[in-house]
Amino acid sequence: MGSTDEKRNLTIVSNRLPLSVKRVDGAFQSSISSGGLVTSLSGLTKSTKFQWFGWPGIEVKDPKDREEVQKSLEAHNAIPIFLDSSLAHEHYNEFSNRILWPILHYQSGVVFDETPWQAYRRVNELFADAIAETAGSGSLIWVHDYHLMLLPELLRDRLKQRGKSCAIGFSLHTPFPAGDFWRNLPVRKHLIEGMLSSDLIGFHTDEYKQNFIDTCASLLNARTEIPNQIQYKNRLVCINKFIVGIDPDKFIDTLQKPDVQERIRALKAHYKGVKVIVGVDRLDHIKGLSQKLKGFDAFLDDHPELQNKVVLIQVAVPSREDVKEYQELETELCTIAGKINGKHATPEGTPLLYMHRSVPFNELTALYSVADVCLLTSTRDGMNLVAFEYVACQEERHGVLVLSEFAGAASFMTNGSIPFHPANKTEMSEAIFNALNLDPAERKAKYEYLRGFVNTNTSAKWGETFIEKLSLRCRRPGESC
Numbered sequence: 001m002g003s004t005d006e007k008r009n010l011t012i013v014s015n016r017l018p019l020s021v022k023r024v025d026g027a028f029q030s031s032i033s034s035g036g037l038v039t040s041l042s043g044l045t046k047s048t049k050f051q052w053f054g055w056p057g058i059e060v061k062d063p064k065d066r067e068e069v070q071k072s073l074e075a076h077n078a079i080p081i082f083l084d085s086s087l088a089h090e091h092y093n094e095f096s097n098r099i100l101w102p103i104l105h106y107q108s109g110v111v112f113d114e115t116p117w118q119a120y121r122r123v124n125e126l127f128a129d130a131i132a133e134t135a136g137s138g139s140l141i142w143v144h145d146y147h148l149m150l151l152p153e154l155l156r157d158r159l160k161q162r163g164k165s166c167a168i169g170f171s172l173h174t175p176f177p178a179g180d181f182w183r184n185l186p187v188r189k190h191l192i193e194g195m196l197s198s199d200l201i202g203f204h205t206d207e208y209k210q211n212f213i214d215t216c217a218s219l220l221n222a223r224t225e226i227p228n229q230i231q232y233k234n235r236l237v238c239i240n241k242f243i244v245g246i247d248p249d250k251f252i253d254t255l256q257k258p259d260v261q262e263r264i265r266a267l268k269a270h271y272k273g274v275k276v277i278v279g280v281d282r283l284d285h286i287k288g289l290s291q292k293l294k295g296f297d298a299f300l301d302d303h304p305e306l307q308n309k310v311v312l313i314q315v316a317v318p319s320r321e322d323v324k325e326y327q328e329l330e331t332e333l334c335t336i337a338g339k340i341n342g343k344h345a346t347p348e349g350t351p352l353l354y355m356h357r358s359v360p361f362n363e364l365t366a367l368y369s370v371a372d373v374c375l376l377t378s379t380r381d382g383m384n385l386v387a388f389e390y391v392a393c394q395e396e397r398h399g400v401l402v403l404s405e406f407a408g409a410a411s412f413m414t415n416g417s418i419p420f421h422p423a424n425k426t427e428m429s430e431a432i433f434n435a436l437n438l439d440p441a442e443r444k445a446k447y448e449y450l451r452g453f454v455n456t457n458t459s460a461k462w463g464e465t466f467i468e469k470l471s472l473r474c475r476r477p478g479e480s481c
């Protein structure tokens with residue numbers, strides 16, 4: 001399969017491209033897609049050349065329009081896989097986000113439905129058709145995330161039919177729960193076998209990795225006695241933890257920009273004498289936003305002496321707005337936020353700034369920079385890159401990270417943060433109070449611990465490590481992992 005020193009072609013595949021395309025007044029406009037998967041893979045572009053396949057987020061039927069969208073994405077090495085809107089809705093909203101996403105985040109009681117499952121299969125087949133057609137033999141194909149769990153198997157079959165042999169990697173950006181959470185899903189074997197057609201599978205933490213290995217042993221009777229490898233249907237699959245990260249320099253460089261410096265000065269002047277807590281989350285159940293607001297309410301109840309002296313600025317980024325449960329969550333959060341301000345506001349100000357929108361990157365870095373505390377309350381979360389980003393913007397202030405023990409990031413950041421259980425309002429209130437009153441030496445020590453972790457585990461290192469391992473699998477497929 002080609003010489004070892006040649007630069008291998010790398011194909012990245014994810015449901016979401018780095019740019020989401022929208023039709024505005026008949027013309028196509030693209031904007032940066034939200035979410036940590038895009039953040040981590042975009043951080044790769046500094047060190048790795050690759051082409052990126054994905055759904056452009058919009059239905060485009062007319063051939064001329066398709067050509068226009070393809071051209072607009074070419075500059076980002078992005079190749080759109082066009083889906084009709086009903087198929088995309090059933091695959092993305094109905095199966096991926098209403099059935100699979102809750103299960104992956106340890107939620108029971110999910111109800112399977114055949115129609116979205118067939119759409120999920122069909123979209124994975126369309127992705128496999130498109131990539132098998134263009135992939136060159138010997139190239140590396142890196143598939144991402146829960147929307148495409150069948151793709152490695154479908155791709156391997158199609159490549160074999162074309163006489164092509166490629167190394168296929170798969171990274172799951174979400175948690176992977178213990179086997180019992182999968183019992184409600186009658187198609188769970190198809191999904192796990194789909195992933196097992198990879199040569200290398202990456203997870204964010206050891207917990208998710210071990211859950212996957214144990215599930216393969218119990219559900220498929222796969223051989224898992226040798227650490228970090230699975231023998232199944234005469235194939236060897238390497239499994240490991242690969243810590244995803246960010247590009248810290250992108251935040252440090254942005255903070256130096258004159259307009260960002262000016263924005264920071266303005267925010268500091270506005271909040272003079274007030275402690276700022278920041279929250280940045282997609283509006284998603286797993287982020288524990290209702291728990292966060294209720295915990296902040298409890299904190300305000302516990303500390304009337306801090307009236308008008310503490311604010312929580314919560315950015316709730318719109319997400320999956322066509323999914324019923326996300327619409328209901330948005331309504332619930334508006335109600336809770338209104339009640340909190342109704343209860344605690346004074347003529348001098350309101351303690352909760354609830355912003356249901358995305359914010360420009362420069363504004364985000366300024367917000368991170370002026371915040372004394374970052375409060376993240378995930379009930380489960382694959383990793384949570386906001387935690388990394390906040391640290392990257394805290395060189396001056398040494399702000400404190402108050403981080404739910406259920407975020408993947410907590411597996412690595414507990415020593416540098418204040419952990420708590422998001423369902424425990426009292427514990428959250430105490431964690432917020434302790435963070436606001438930590439002495440400078442302790443804040444500095446926690447910050448330096450986290451800075452070391454974030455600066456070591458960058459998205460570039462994550463990508464290079466995974467690709468190096470996948471390339472090794474390509475060169476020596478029979479060797480142990």
Ligand SMILES: O=P(O)(O)OC[C@H]1O[C@H](O[C@H]2O[C@H](CO)[C@@H](O)[C@H](O)[C@H]2O)[C@H](O)[C@@H](O)[C@@H]1O
Pocket residue numbers: 016034035036037038040145146173174244282319320381382383384385408
């Ligand atoms: O694509 P969306 O439906 O808008 O959702 C945004 C992303 O959400 C999830 O992100 C996960 O990946 C992050 C990076 O590894 C991780 O830090 C975070 O904890 C996860 O929630 C989803 O897995 C991505 O596919 C989505 O793009």
Ligand SMILES: O=c1ccn([C@@H]2O[C@H](COP(=O)(O)OP(=O)(O)O)[C@@H](O)[C@H]2O)c(=O)[nH]1
Pocket residue numbers: 033034035036037039280281282315317357358359360364383384385386387389
């Ligand atoms: O208005 C915003 C605010 C934040 N983010 C980014 O969304 C990502 C959230 O990633 P995380 O891993 O924390 O959670 P996910 O959304 O992937 O579950 C981070 O890179 C944020 O910078 C965004 O895209 N738009």
